[in-house]
Amino acid sequence: xxxxxxxxxxxxxxxxxxxxxxxxxRVAGPxxxxxxxxxxxxxxxxxxxxxxxxxxxxxxxPDRRLVAASTAWPCGRVFHRGRCVGLxxxxxxxxxxxxxxxxPRLLELQFLLxxxxxxxxxxxxPSADERRRLAVRYxxxxxxxxxxxxxxxxxxxxxLLWSLVRGxxxxxxxxxxxxxxxxxxxxxQADTAGWVDPxxxxxxxxxxxxxxKLALVVLRLLLADHAVTPTDDLGGxxxxxxxxxxxxxxxxxxxxxxxxxxxxLAGVQV
Amino acid sequence: MPxxxxxxxVVCDQSYSMADHVDGLNDxxxxxxxxxxxxxxxxxxxxxxxxxxxxxxxxLQPLCALSDVVGIADLVVSPxxxxxxxxxxxxxxxxxxxxxxxxxxxxxxxxxxxxxxDGQPTxxxxxxxxxxxxxxxAWHLRPNIIAFGIGDADEETIRRVGTVRAFMSxxxxxxxxxxxxxxxxxxxxxxxxGEVTEAGDLVxxxxxxxxxxxxxxxxxx
Numbered sequence: 001x002x003x004x005x006x007x008x009x010x011x012x013x014x015x016x017x018x019x020x021x022x023x024x025x026r027v028a029g030p031x032x033x034x035x036x037x038x039x040x041x042x043x044x045x046x047x048x049x050x051x052x053x054x055x056x057x058x059x060x061x062p063d064r065r066l067v068a069a070s071t072a073w074p075c076g077r078v079f080h081r082g083r084c085v086g087l088x089x090x091x092x093x094x095x096x097x098x099x100x101x102x103x104p105r106l107l108e109l110q111f112l113l114x115x116x117x118x119x120x121x122x123x124x125x126p127s128a129d130e131r132r133r134l135a136v137r138y139x140x141x142x143x144x145x146x147x148x149x150x151x152x153x154x155x156x157x158x159x160l161l162w163s164l165v166r167g168x169x170x171x172x173x174x175x176x177x178x179x180x181x182x183x184x185x186x187x188x189q190a191d192t193a194g195w196v197d198p199x200x201x202x203x204x205x206x207x208x209x210x211x212x213k214l215a216l217v218v219l220r221l222l223l224a225d226h227a228v229t230p231t232d233d234l235g236g237x238x239x240x241x242x243x244x245x246x247x248x249x250x251x252x253x254x255x256x257x258x259x260x261x262x263x264x265l266a267g268v269q270v
Numbered sequence: 271m272p273x274x275x276x277x278x279x280v281v282c283d284q285s286y287s288m289a290d291h292v293d294g295l296n297d298x299x300x301x302x303x304x305x306x307x308x309x310x311x312x313x314x315x316x317x318x319x320x321x322x323x324x325x326x327x328x329x330l331q332p333l334c335a336l337s338d339v340v341g342i343a344d345l346v347v348s349p350x351x352x353x354x355x356x357x358x359x360x361x362x363x364x365x366x367x368x369x370x371x372x373x374x375x376x377x378x379x380x381x382x383x384x385x386x387x388d389g390q391p392t393x394x395x396x397x398x399x400x401x402x403x404x405x406x407x408a409w410h411l412r413p414n415i416i417a418f419g420i421g422d423a424d425e426e427t428i429r430r431v432g433t434v435r436a437f438m439s440x441x442x443x444x445x446x447x448x449x450x451x452x453x454x455x456x457x458x459x460x461x462x463x464g465e466v467t468e469a470g471d472l473v474x475x476x477x478x479x480x481x482x483x484x485x486x487x488x489x490x491x
Contacts, residue, residue: 100308101340110310117337119307157311193466202468226311 005088007080010035021187022086032093035078036176037086042187046084049077049186052178053087055150063144070141071172074186087176095165098123106173109217110157113226126164128222133168135218136265141170142214143258146207149181153205155213156192157226181207194227199252208255215249218261272375276382276463276472277317277333277367279413280456281360283387284322285351287421291388291445296344298453305457306336312464313337315472317371319363325350325392327359333367351389353397353431357404360413368411379472381413382463384456385431388421388445405433416459416476418483420448429486435476436486443482455480 011028012035018024022038038044053074056064067073076088096107100120111123112131126134138160145152154177161171177189191202195216197209215230223237230249238246241264245256280299284292299320306312313335320331322345330343364381371378391397405412417432419425420439429436437455439448455477462475479485 101304103304103308105308114310114314117307117310117313117335118340119313119337120310121340191468193468193470196468226314 004077004079007037007078007085010078021189026091027088032091033075034072034089034091035086036089037078038187044084045184045186046077048179048184049074049084049087049176051180051183052176052186053077055148055180059144059148063148066141066144070137070170071175073175089175092161092171092173095163095169096161096171107161107163108158109160109162109221110226112162112224113157113220115224124164126162126168130164130168131221131224132265134162134170135221136262137162137168137170138217138221139214139258139261139265141172142210143262145178146210146258151179151181151205151207151210152213153177153179153185153210154189154191154195155210155217156195157220158192160217179205197252208253211255211257212249212252214258214261215246215255218265219246219249272377274315274377274379274466274472275317275371276315276379276474277319277364277371278456278460279319279321279333279360279364279381279383281321281323281327281356281383281385282345283324283351283389284345284347285324285389286347286349287351287389288345289347291449292345292347294446295386295449295453298450298456299342299345302453302457302460303336303339303342306460306464307339308337309461309464310337312461315464315466316460317367318342318460319367320345321356321359321363322346323352323356323359324348325352325355327352327355329359329363333363350392351387352393353387353391353427354393354400356385357397357400361400361404361409364411364413380474381411382459382474382476383413383415384418384452384459385415386418386420386449386452387423387428388419390422390424390427401431414474418452418455418480420452421445425486429488432486432488434474434488436488437480437483438486439483448482451481451483 012025013028014026016024016026021042022036025035027033027035056067072089074087074089077084078086097104098107159174163169176187179185197212200209219228230246234246245264248254248256317333318336319333322330368378415433417428417436419428425438459476
C-alpha cells in the first residue's frame with residue numbers, strides 16, 4: 001500500500017508511456033511502481049480514487065489475491081499543491097512484456113485479434129486451446145470484479161494484457177477508470193471505438209454493458225478477429241454452447257454474466 | 271478485408287546539407303517504424319511511404335502497412351534540393367497508391383504529407399507550378415501538408431508549402447535535435463490518427479506544438 005504521497009517526494013526515473021489521459025513514469029526506488037501523472041485538463045475525483053484504492057481491502061482473500069495478481073490497481077494518490085494530480089500503480093509483471101524488433105513491448109490483447117504480421121513474427125502466439133484458457137482468465141477477472149460491485153467501463157484491445165509464460169495469464173491496465181456500481185469513476189474515460197455497447201449511453205457503463213464487452217473479449221479472442229460482434233452470424237465458427245451465449249450477448253438486458261462463460265469455455269471447440 | 275485507411279507520406283530533403291544529420295533522421299524513422307509497426311490497430315489503419323529528394327526525387331519506401339515490413343530504406347544524401355521533383359513524384363505516387371487502395375475496396379482518407387527541408391529550393395522558378403498541381407483544389411486527392419523547416423530553410427517557403435500546419439526550427443535547436451523532434455511529432459501524429467473516433471472515422475491529428483519549433487501561421491483560404 002503506497003498511500004498518499006506528494007509529487008515532490010517522488011523520484012521519477014524515466015517516462016515509459018504517454019497516453020490520452022496522462023504520462024506514465026517509472027518511479028525511482030521500489031521496484032515495479034509506476035506514476036501516472038494526469039494531463040492538466042483531466043479532472044480527478046480524489047475521493048472516488050481514494051475509495052477505489054481502498055476497495056480490495058474489503059474483498060474476500062481469494063478475490064483480493066486475484067485482483068492483486070491480475071490488475072494494475074491504483075495503490076496511492078499523488079498530490080501537488082493540494083490537488084490530486086496522479087496515482088501510483090504497480091507495473092505489469094515481466095511475463096506480460098515481450099521484446100519485439102529489439103524493444104520491450106506490452107503483450108496487449110490487440111496482438112491476438114489481428115493476423116500475424118512480419119513485424120511481430122517472433123511473437124509466440126497462443127494455440128486455440130491457450131486462447132480458450134486466456135478467455136477463461138478474462139472471464140474470471142470480470143467475475144470477481146462484478147461480484148464485488150466493480151465495473152470495468154472502458155474495455156479495449158490495449159488495456160488488457162496476456163501471457164503464456166508459466167501458463168495463460170491476464171492483466172488489466174487503466175484501472176483508474178473502474179468504478180463502483182452506481183458511483184462516478186475517479187477519472188472519466190472515453191469508450192474505445194469498436195468496443196462500445198450499442199445499447200449503452202456513452203460514458204455510462206452498466207453491468208449489462210460490461211457483460212457485452214466481456215462477450216467481445218471472449219469472441220474476438222477465440223476467433224482472432226478484432227471486429228467480430230455478437231450480432232454477427234457466428235454459425236459454424238463456434239460450438240452450440242458458445243453460440244447460445246453469443247446470441248444472448250446480442251440482446252441488451254440478457255447478456256451472459258461472466259460466470260456463464262466459464263463452463264462453456266471449459267470444453268469448447270473452436 | 272476492406273478497411274478505413276489514412277496514408278502518410280514522409281517527404282524528406284536528402285541534399286548534401288543534410289549529410290551530418292541524416293543518420294539521426296534515419297534513426298528517428300526506425301523508431302517510428304518500431305512504434306507503429308508493433309501496434310496492430312494503428313498499423314492496420316495507416317499506411318506509410320517515404321520519399322527522399324535532392325536533385326530528383328525517389329520513392330524509398332513504397333506505401334505499406336508498417337507491420338508488413340521489417341525495415342525501411344535509409345535516406346542517402348546527394349546534390350541539389352529540387353522541391354519541384356519532390357512535389358511531382360509525390361502527386362504521381364499518391365494518385366497511383368490511392369487508386370490501388372480504392373480498387374481493393376478500402377475507404378481511403380485524404381493523405382497526410384510530412385514535408386521536411388533544411389535548405390532553399392534550387393529550382394525556384396519551377397517548383398511553384400509543381401506545388402500548385404499537388405494542391406490543386408480540382409484534384410480530389412490533394413493531400414494535407416504539414417511542412418517542417420530546419421537549418422537554412424526559408425520560413426516563407428515552409429509556410430507556403432504547409433497547407434494545414436508549418437513549423438520552423440528555432441535558432442537554438444541543433445539540426446540533430448530538430449530532426450529528432452520532427453520524427454517524434456510524426457510518430458505521435460500517425461499513432462493518434464490511427465485510432466478510429468467514436469463516430470467511426472479516422473481523423474488526421476497533428477501536434478499543435480513541436481518542441482524547439484515555432485508554429486507558423488498557415489494561410490487560410
